Amino acid sequence: xxxxxxxxxxxxxxxxxxxxxxxxxxxxxxxxxxxxxxxxxxxxxxxxxxxxxxxxxxxxxxxxxxxxxxxxxxxxxxxxxxxxxxxxxxxxxxxxxxxxxxxxxxxxxxxxxxxxxxxxxxxxxx
Amino acid sequence: xxxxxxxxxxxxxxxxxxxxxxxxxxxxxxxxxxxxxxxxxxxxxxxxxxxxxxxxxxxxxxxxxxxxxxxxxxxxxxxxxxxxxxxxxxxxxxxxxxxxxxxxxxxxxxxxxxxxxxxxxxxxxxxxxxxxxxxxxxxxxxxxxxxxxxxxxxxxxxxxxxxxxxxxxxxxxxxxxxxxxxxxxxxxxxxxxxxxxxxxxxxxxxxxxxxxxxxxxxxxxxxxxxxxxxxxxxxxxxxxxxxxxxxxxxxxxxxxxxxxxxxxxxxxxxxxxxxxxxxxxxxxxxxxxxxxxxxxxxxxxxxxxxxxxxxxxxxxxxxxxx
Numbered sequence: 001x002x003x004x005x006x007x008x009x010x011x012x013x014x015x016x017x018x019x020x021x022x023x024x025x026x027x028x029x030x031x032x033x034x035x036x037x038x039x040x041x042x043x044x045x046x047x048x049x050x051x052x053x054x055x056x057x058x059x060x061x062x063x064x065x066x067x068x069x070x071x072x073x074x075x076x077x078x079x080x081x082x083x084x085x086x087x088x089x090x091x092x093x094x095x096x097x098x099x100x101x102x103x104x105x106x107x108x109x110x111x112x113x114x115x116x117x118x119x120x121x122x123x124x125x126x
Numbered sequence: 127x128x129x130x131x132x133x134x135x136x137x138x139x140x141x142x143x144x145x146x147x148x149x150x151x152x153x154x155x156x157x158x159x160x161x162x163x164x165x166x167x168x169x170x171x172x173x174x175x176x177x178x179x180x181x182x183x184x185x186x187x188x189x190x191x192x193x194x195x196x197x198x199x200x201x202x203x204x205x206x207x208x209x210x211x212x213x214x215x216x217x218x219x220x221x222x223x224x225x226x227x228x229x230x231x232x233x234x235x236x237x238x239x240x241x242x243x244x245x246x247x248x249x250x251x252x253x254x255x256x257x258x259x260x261x262x263x264x265x266x267x268x269x270x271x272x273x274x275x276x277x278x279x280x281x282x283x284x285x286x287x288x289x290x291x292x293x294x295x296x297x298x299x300x301x302x303x304x305x306x307x308x309x310x311x312x313x314x315x316x317x318x319x320x321x322x323x324x325x326x327x328x329x330x331x332x333x334x335x336x337x338x339x340x341x342x343x344x345x346x347x348x349x350x351x352x353x354x355x356x357x358x359x360x361x362x363x364x365x366x367x368x369x370x371x372x373x374x375x376x377x378x379x380x381x382x383x384x385x386x387x388x389x390x391x392x393x394x395x396x397x398x399x400x401x402x403x404x405x406x407x408x409x410x411x412x413x414x415x416x417x418x419x420x421x422x423x424x425x426x427x428x429x430x431x432x433x434x435x436x437x438x439x440x441x442x443x444x445x446x447x448x
Contacts, residue, residue, distance in 0.1 A: 014219050043354060
């Protein structure tokens with residue numbers, strides 16, 4: 001890969017973003033008060049002392065949505081170069097190819113729909 | 127006198143302009159949001175600091191810097207402080223490929239659209255880190271919600287952008303702008319009304335705006351993923367959110383509303399006008415609609431938006447061939 005001005009520009013902009021974000025935090029460290037009290041550093045839990053750690057297990061449904069996303073997003077990325085070239089392509093063949101591709105994508109949604117992922121069940125039958 | 131190459135000077139000037147634009151826009155949007163919220167609820171909004179409260183956001187910014195930075199006990203302090211920075215830094219990169227006017231582009235990037243989509247995706251990572259590292263149950267729930275929401279709405283967003291690429295045959299945002307004419311009936315929105323509708327709903331969800339602001343739903347999750355952040359940590363998340371709103375509205379105006387093309391004289395004024403009109407619509411929506419339930423939110427996406435955008439894609443592909 002050739003290193004071009006674009007890559008340099010992206011790096012400079014990202015670095016500038018980091019500096020722009022760090023500066024007010026550093027300024028805050030300089031001028032803000034530094035009070036110390038055990039209650040000040042307690043995680044907020046409606047005013048009570050926290051009940052156990054926050055790093056606990058939570059709903060599996062989120063995981064299923066993430067899986068569904070993975071299946072989709074990778075496939076949609078393949079459509080990007082296709083879409084850019086599409087206006088220059090000739091004949092109806094490219095349309096049918098996209099049609100079949102999208103149909104297979106559609107099948108994924110129908111599969112998960114039938115499995116009942118969208119109803120937020122307590123337990124998903126595999 | 128050091129001789130800098132011309133593209134480097136161009137990049138640096140663009141960088142300074144964009145940093146100023148982002149900072150100023152944060153202030154303007156905070157003011158607009160509070161003022162519009164006030165008037166929708168039949169109260170004047172901020173009024174005391176300066177004429178009509180115009181200096182209120184500046185005072186708020188100074189106050190935020192002056193607040194103590196608190197890391198909660200038991201939190202992962204490195205990730206905890208990295209999160210707001212990771213959230214904000216990619217927002218600056220997103221401004222790089224935006225064509226503000228016919229001669230007001232930073233550097234010509236032939237994959238500008240993909241660049242913006244890629245760097246806006248990094249925000250999810252930051253919110254995930256923020257929620258996980260702050261050792262707070264509200265934050266964790268907020269982060270879990272944010273990830274499944276952003277991830278779900280990413281797909282109809284990409285699918286509603288694809289027909290625009292088919293129409294203009296390019297990923298270069300400047301070329302996409304110039305492929306549309308000056309008058310509203312020459313813009314892509316005429317060919318893609320459904321696409322614009324889906325895109326707008328998705329950017330509302332991606333930027334965590336009401337009625338889709340479940341990751342930071344204040345009445346159920348305290349403040350969601352940024353519950354524990356004090357002072358500037360919270361300020362940076364706020365600034366990042368507003369920056370992403372501007373990027374999203376700029377994308378909408380470039381892809382669907384003709385970008386800098388406008389009736390009579392095309393230029394950056396039309397671009398800014400469109401961006402701010404969309405931003406005001408976003409703020410207006412926030413104070414008009416109640417929040418949706420979380421399973422409803424995800425099901426709107428999977429049951430309606432994705433099938434509709436797939437059909438939209440196929441119909442567009444068919445029409446281009448006819």
